[in-house]
Amino acid sequence: xxxxxTELGRRLLVCDGAMxxxxxxAGNSLDxxxxxxxxxxxxxxxxxxxxxxxxxxxxxxxxxFGANRLRxxxxxxxxTVRDVNLAAVRLARQAQRRAGRPVFIAGSxxxxxxxxxxxxxxxxxxxxxxxxxxxxxxxxxxxxxxxETFGYLEELVEAVTVAAxxxxxxxxxxxxxxxxxxxxxxxxxxxxAGALGDLPIVxxxxxxxxxxxxxxxxxxxxxxxxxxxxxxxxxxxxxxRVHGRRFEYNIDGDYFARYARRFVEAGASLVGGCCGTTPTxxxxxxxxxxxxxxxxxxxxxxxxxxxxxxxxxxxxxxAERDFxxxxxxxxxxxxxxxxxxxxxxxxxxxxxxxxxxxSRESARAQASSTNLALHLQQRLGVEAIATxxxxxxxxMTLQAxxxxxxxxxxxxxxxxxxxxxxxxxxxxxxxxxxxxxVGLIELLAGLNQGRDCNGLTLAQKTSFHxxxxxxxxxxxxxxxxARSRAKLHAGAQFLVTRPLYELDTFRRMADALADENAxxxxxxxxxxxxxxxxxxxxxxxxxxxxxxxxxxMERAGAQAARTGLELATDLLRQARHLAxxxxxxxxxxxTAAIDHLLGAV
Numbered sequence: 347x348x349x350x351x352t353e354l355g356r357r358l359l360v361c362d363g364a365m366x367x368x369x370x371x372a373g374n375s376l377d378x379x380x381x382x383x384x385x386x387x388x389x390x391x392x393x394x395x396x397x398x399x400x401x402x403x404x405x406x407x408x409x410x411f412g413a414n415r416l417r418x419x420x421x422x423x424x425x426t427v428r429d430v431n432l433a434a435v436r437l438a439r440q441a442q443r444r445a446g447r448p449v450f451i452a453g454s455x456x457x458x459x460x461x462x463x464x465x466x467x468x469x470x471x472x473x474x475x476x477x478x479x480x481x482x483x484x485x486x487x488x489x490x491x492x493x494e495t496f497g498y499l500e501e502l503v504e505a506v507t508v509a510a511x512x513x514x515x516x517x518x519x520x521x522x523x524x525x526x527x528x529x530x531x532x533x534x535x536x537x538x539a540g541a542l543g544d545l546p547i548v549x550x551x552x553x554x555x556x557x558x559x560x561x562x563x564x565x566x567x568x569x570x571x572x573x574x575x576x577x578x579x580x581x582x583x584x585x586x587r588v589h590g591r592r593f594e595y596n597i598d599g600d601y602f603a604r605y606a607r608r609f610v611e612a613g614a615s616l617v618g619g620c621c622g623t624t625p626t627x628x629x630x631x632x633x634x635x636x637x638x639x640x641x642x643x644x645x646x647x648x649x650x651x652x653x654x655x656x657x658x659x660x661x662x663x664x665a666e667r668d669f670x671x672x673x674x675x676x677x678x679x680x681x682x683x684x685x686x687x688x689x690x691x692x693x694x695x696x697x698x699x700x701x702x703x704x705s706r707e708s709a710r711a712q713a714s715s716t717n718l719a720l721h722l723q724q725r726l727g728v729e730a731i732a733t734x735x736x737x738x739x740x741x742m743t744l745q746a747x748x749x750x751x752x753x754x755x756x757x758x759x760x761x762x763x764x765x766x767x768x769x770x771x772x773x774x775x776x777x778x779x780x781x782x783x784v785g786l787i788e789l790l791a792g793l794n795q796g797r798d799c800n801g802l803t804l805a806q807k808t809s810f811h812x813x814x815x816x817x818x819x820x821x822x823x824x825x826x827x828a829r830s831r832a833k834l835h836a837g838a839q840f841l842v843t844r845p846l847y848e849l850d851t852f853r854r855m856a857d858a859l860a861d862e863n864a865x866x867x868x869x870x871x872x873x874x875x876x877x878x879x880x881x882x883x884x885x886x887x888x889x890x891x892x893x894x895x896x897x898x899m900e901r902a903g904a905q906a907a908r909t910g911l912e913l914a915t916d917l918l919r920q921a922r923h924l925a926x927x928x929x930x931x932x933x934x935x936x937t938a939a940i941d942h943l944l945g946a947v
């Protein structure tokens with residue numbers, strides 16, 4: 347143990363490259379438990395160790411990445427954690443003896459679970475899984491523990507803390523960083539160095555995800571932030587899928603070694619390789635860095651100010667507790683925007699302050715709600731609020747769209763799960779719902795906090811005012827109230843109802859959500875005919891049309907549109923003191939109807 351710490355402090359050490367890539371190249375699927383091969387195919391693992399030793403490395407890592415209870419079980423392995431880890435250390439020790447020169451054995455430790463599964467596993471379960479693996483590695487007699495590919499700083503701190511409580515074996519802590527230079531959790535190299543600096547580690551570093559060029563900037567930042575020895579183990583560039591089953595990396599050994607030399611010149615004390623690297627890459631690293639010695643530097647500190655945030659018109663009016671008058675302007679079929687602009691102009695001239703652009707469930711060509719809202723906002727100088735739906739969009743697409751509209755000046759959005767247009771049998775089976783409206787709200791709240799959907803730190807925080815739909819007319823009102831509460835807890839700052847044709851259910855919902863202190867805007871849409879009223883009552887789920895309203899619309903005959911307008915006006919007068927604002931739906935270009943509705947508020 348002392349020898350490793352001493353050697354790390356006085357000279358450059360070269361670590362081996364990928365184990366998983368080599369096992370995969372030998373025909374093993376990446377969806378099996380590769381650590382288990384230390385038992386079932388020990389000859390192959392030994393051959394890989396020997397290949398790296400022959401390349402001239404100073405450190406070989408055990409075939410134990412993912413060799414904990416959670417990952418082994420997830421991949422269907424019945425082998426015990428202790429057996430797998432002891433077998434892996436034994437094979438590395440045999441290769442060490444065959445080397446005929448000093449070679450250190452590093453016990454490889456991964457995060458307890460993959461990044462995609464961490465939300466299902468709590469900290470205590472993660473800690474226990476790591477502890478069990480560490481106990482086996484220490485029992486096997488490793489010279490150093492290397493925690494690698496940790497995308498979340500809290501997990502790396504957990505793992506290092508557990509190791510320090512178990513053993514005096516030296517610890518190297520390595521985080522993995524994305525293209526923007528931050529971990530998956532959003533931490534910068536400086537923040538990683540700061541969090542690890544008070545823990546009993548002998549070195550910190552980075553591995554995986556990035557290729558040589560991307561990793562260089564991370565190494566430089568780690569050296570500026572810490573006086574500890576730094577390790578660097580990049581991937582061999584980006585992988586490409588071959589024949590739908592295998593992954594290949596294209597970076598050659600000379601290029602890889604050239605950057606390894608730059609790592610050392612930047613202050614790295616331990617260099618090696620991660621995914622895609624082979625003994626050929628590592629041999630080139632040994633040759634290219636043979637004349638180098640790592641340099642030392644002192645940490646520096648820096649402070650970055652948070653950017654200012656900016657509210658929209660609606661946010662300001664709600665904050666001042668003013669009654670808001672808004673209107674819906676739907677995207678017209680065919681994709682044109684001038685008709686919508688004309689309607690919005692007529693509404694604006696009559697005192698409407700804010701415009702909501704819904705997302706239409708239509709199979710016909712149309713402008714998206716965000717594009718039309720931006721068009722209205724830029725052309726008319728009003729606040730136009732897009733309804734953003736999650737159907738048929740991945741979370742990455744949603745995130746890109748949201749960041750784009752924020753750059754263009756849109757500050758308020760309404761979140762909705764939405765439904766794809768009906769286009770035949772089983773119309774909903776083709777949609778993509780990576781997140782629903784609650785997930786979309788959480789995404790927006792994260793962007794406002796300066797983090798993306800993966801927890802990475804944004805260059806600048808967004809300042810979205812987040813709205814959500816609610817439906818007092820839902821068949822299960824209690825479930826709708828609970829879901830509306832969940833939206834508010836996820837980060838929604840105001841609610842907008844579906845079009846309502848009676849107020850009893852709205853009163854019930856408003857009373858139930860009163861403790862949330864969230865503004866609710868009531869949507870009122872005049873009925874145009876008895877046929878529309880009957881259709882909504884019988885064919886559209888979660889819409890309540892009172893029997894008295896149906897009877898009035900039927901009796902109105904040719905005057906049904908006038909009757910519908912009068913019913914809507916009465917609702918508006920009654921709702922004036924129940925809600926924080928009103929959204930006029932379906933008024934269209936009928937200026938007389940607009941004036942009549944506005945007269946009620």
